[in-house]
Amino acid sequence: MSRSFLGMPAFPRAADVSTRDTRLRANLTHATRTIRDKRARAVAELDDWAGLRAAGAALKDRTLRHLDRYLEQLEESVVAAGGQVHWAADAAEANRIVTRLVRETGEREVVKVKSMATQEIGLNEALAEAGIRAYETDLAELIVQLGDDLPSHILVPAIHRNRAEIRDIFRREMGKWGRPAPEGLSDSPAELAEAARLHLREKFLTAKVGISGANFMVAETGTLVVVESEGNGRMCLTLPETLISVVGIEKTVPTWQDLEVFLQLLPRSSTAERMNPYTTTWTGTTDGDGPRTFHLVLLDNGRTDTLADTVGRQALRCIRCSACLNVCPVYERAGGHAYGSPYPGPIGAILTPQLRGMAGPLEQSLPYASSLCGACYEVCPVAIDIPEVLVHLRERVVEGGPVTRGGARVVLKPARGHAAERAAMRAAAWAFDHPGALRGGMRLAARTRRLHPRRLPGPGRAWSDTRALPAVPAESFRDWWRRTRGANGNSETGGVE
Amino acid sequence: MSSRDVVLARVRRALADVPRGEGPHDPPVPRDYLRVHGSRTTEETVELLAENLADYRAVVHRCAPGELPALIGRLLAERGARTVVAPTGLDPRWLSAAEVTVLPDRAGDTARELDAVDSVVTGCALAVAETGTLVLDAGPDQGSRRITLVPDHHLCVVRVPGQVVGSVPEALPRLSPERPLTWISGPSATSDIELDRVEGVHGPRTLEVVLLAEEGGS
Numbered sequence: 001m002s003r004s005f006l007g008m009p010a011f012p013r014a015a016d017v018s019t020r021d022t023r024l025r026a027n028l029t030h031a032t033r034t035i036r037d038k039r040a041r042a043v044a045e046l047d048d049w050a051g052l053r054a055a056g057a058a059l060k061d062r063t064l065r066h067l068d069r070y071l072e073q074l075e076e077s078v079v080a081a082g083g084q085v086h087w088a089a090d091a092a093e094a095n096r097i098v099t100r101l102v103r104e105t106g107e108r109e110v111v112k113v114k115s116m117a118t119q120e121i122g123l124n125e126a127l128a129e130a131g132i133r134a135y136e137t138d139l140a141e142l143i144v145q146l147g148d149d150l151p152s153h154i155l156v157p158a159i160h161r162n163r164a165e166i167r168d169i170f171r172r173e174m175g176k177w178g179r180p181a182p183e184g185l186s187d188s189p190a191e192l193a194e195a196a197r198l199h200l201r202e203k204f205l206t207a208k209v210g211i212s213g214a215n216f217m218v219a220e221t222g223t224l225v226v227v228e229s230e231g232n233g234r235m236c237l238t239l240p241e242t243l244i245s246v247v248g249i250e251k252t253v254p255t256w257q258d259l260e261v262f263l264q265l266l267p268r269s270s271t272a273e274r275m276n277p278y279t280t281t282w283t284g285t286t287d288g289d290g291p292r293t294f295h296l297v298l299l300d301n302g303r304t305d306t307l308a309d310t311v312g313r314q315a316l317r318c319i320r321c322s323a324c325l326n327v328c329p330v331y332e333r334a335g336g337h338a339y340g341s342p343y344p345g346p347i348g349a350i351l352t353p354q355l356r357g358m359a360g361p362l363e364q365s366l367p368y369a370s371s372l373c374g375a376c377y378e379v380c381p382v383a384i385d386i387p388e389v390l391v392h393l394r395e396r397v398v399e400g401g402p403v404t405r406g407g408a409r410v411v412l413k414p415a416r417g418h419a420a421e422r423a424a425m426r427a428a429a430w431a432f433d434h435p436g437a438l439r440g441g442m443r444l445a446a447r448t449r450r451l452h453p454r455r456l457p458g459p460g461r462a463w464s465d466t467r468a469l470p471a472v473p474a475e476s477f478r479d480w481w482r483r484t485r486g487a488n489g490n491s492e493t494g495g496v497e
Numbered sequence: 498m499s500s501r502d503v504v505l506a507r508v509r510r511a512l513a514d515v516p517r518g519e520g521p522h523d524p525p526v527p528r529d530y531l532r533v534h535g536s537r538t539t540e541e542t543v544e545l546l547a548e549n550l551a552d553y554r555a556v557v558h559r560c561a562p563g564e565l566p567a568l569i570g571r572l573l574a575e576r577g578a579r580t581v582v583a584p585t586g587l588d589p590r591w592l593s594a595a596e597v598t599v600l601p602d603r604a605g606d607t608a609r610e611l612d613a614v615d616s617v618v619t620g621c622a623l624a625v626a627e628t629g630t631l632v633l634d635a636g637p638d639q640g641s642r643r644i645t646l647v648p649d650h651h652l653c654v655v656r657v658p659g660q661v662v663g664s665v666p667e668a669l670p671r672l673s674p675e676r677p678l679t680w681i682s683g684p685s686a687t688s689d690i691e692l693d694r695v696e697g698v699h700g701p702r703t704l705e706v707v708l709l710a711e712e713g714g715s
Binding site for chain 1: 499500501503504505506507508509510511512514515519520521522523524525526527528529530531534549553604607608609612625627628629630635641642643646647665666669670674675676677678679680681682683684685686687688689690691692693695697698699700701
């Protein structure tokens with residue numbers, strides 16, 4: 001597992017490559033269209049969808065506004081039920097905790113339930129360095145892991161692969177990790193799923209340590225919830241002797257009753273089903289049923305920094321359904337890898353810069369990875385106003401301003417590369433205040449239009465690398481207006497001479 | 498300072514904008530969503546459960562109280578099942594007509610031993626009509642979570658109408674979070690390859706549900 005999201009190029013450069021990949025675009029177009037049509041039908045079955053959405057948003061806001069109290073309550077409930085709670089301020093600490101816990105079991109292998117949090121912190125790589133092998137057991141995650149690839153979608157991490165590519169990966173790689181692919185494996189999804197079943201079953205039946213995330217944690221009762229489809233989650237959550245769950249602190253919900261909202265919102269928004277095939281809930285440990293030891297690792301890793309931003313905070317409502325990816329015209333064309341993080345698409349464009357801070361070129365580019373069409377907001381089951389946060393983050397990139405990093409308030413400087421944009425905006429503001437200069441400038445531009453380069457020179461180059469320059473018309477609107485109507489002001493027909 | 502203190506202190510600083518007087522039950526949550534979608538008679542609710550179970554590829558059977566042992570015997574025979582794991586609290590009459598070796602749910606058995614078993618027969622805690630979901634809560638007639646996971650065939654008996662609720666909001670108050678729960682909607686499935694749905698990956702590939710009419714019920 002050599003691939004990592006760290007150090008990925010900024011969005012425009014990555015997207016410039018990925019949008020030219022016609023096979024990727026065909027796979028993505030098919031997948032996103034299929035799922036968004038299905039989702040619309042699943043949502044239409046519930047005539048109180050708007051009410052559920054409002055309740056989901058309000059419940060998440062309530063939790064976030066009192067997160068300290070709910071986290072303390074959660075910890076108390078989990079410990080009372082026989083679990084152990086660990087706190088991790090950042091990715092490195094979470095990885096150290098999990099590595100230590102696995103080592104204490106004496107095991108060198110773990111089975112994993114698909115988890116965004118462990119992707120985010122690079123847990124598999126950290127475990128590998130410690131000599132511990134982590135087996136991904138979700139079919140799509142298995143495809144990604146065997147292909148030495150990166151996930152490109154929150155729900156369907158291997159969405160960028162088609163069946164023939166998956167067959168080739170299985171044939172080539174399965175034998176290196178365990179049971180090889182069956183002889184003569186075809187590319188039918190049923191046969192591929194069967195190959196995964198056979199390959200992974202021997203891992204499930206012998207694994208002593210399971211690692212998961214969680215979709216929800218109930219503060220009132222200490223209950224963790226994992227929703228899934230394949231049963232690999234149930235295998236990892238119930239067969240091993242030790243279970244370690246790494247969960248972002250924002251996954252907390254106040255009460256057991258609140259699950260009635262989220263268990264309706266999540267499956268329909270995510271897989272477009274009335275209910276996902278399997279949901280597992282557990283509260284601490286139970287004698288004679290499931291793991292004897294349960295560890296919960298509560299992960300900050302930028303979440304409290306995100307919480308400190310009163311506009312950006314709403315990104316922490318996210319329940320990782322991925323509906324916003326499937327409606328996003330930018331995601332559909334650029335693909336998930338271009339976002340340089342396990343969180344692609346519109347939610348990734350607001351979550352990644354906030355979790356990691358906006359110091360790097362990738363994080364600075366992500367708020368621009370959007371057409372601001374608003375489809376992501378419309379479809380979001382917890383009503384995150386993604387366009388509002390995108391615009392807010394763009395302002396931070398261009399203007400700088402106060403942000404929280406690692407819990408401390410700092411003032412962000414304007415990002416490099418945006419100096420030219422700011423200068424251009426100031427120049428534009430001046431020109432609009434001076435109509436004579438504006439008119440003169442436009443006439444000059446019109447007369448020289450055949451000489452204009454396709455890309456801007458100097459500091460404007462970065463801007464025009466990813467945008468087509470608008471063609472300058474032969475005549476400005478102001479001149480045209482003056483010539484055709486402005487002179488006598490009563491020309492009914494207007495028109496061109 | 499421990500990481501616990503660090504994270505909690507960060508949370509408190511981050512929430513400096515939240516007014517001091519605001520309690521953990523603020524802001525208000527609008528609960529004007531529906532408890533159940535549409536109005537149905539008891540028979541219609543059971544019918545909806547059957548439809549939604551079948552829609553997600555569970556095989557649905559119905560029977561009257563006296564017919565259950567014969568039905569279970571027939572369904573197991575049709576699959577050629579020779580060994581069946583049964584929870585300790587399962588009504589022994591249910592398997593009385595089945596020509597199989599019945600194995601108890603024992604914590605000491607390894608997962609590999611369980612893997613050699615053909616089928617599992619259980620009851621359930623309740624079923625949700627609107628979503629086509631069975632909920633198991635590890636009660637005496639359901640056993641540990643793993644016995645309904647490792648064998649490839651799960652036969653689940655739902656008492657109708659007593660164990661059927663309309664919706665998810667009606668289900669949660671009847672369930673105890675202290676018990677480990679498994680919500681099952683159709684057999685194991687994946688859509689990870691080009692979003693083509695395939696039934697059967699790691700959990701049971703076949704889910705059969707018997708809707709058992711209660712004495713004097715429908």
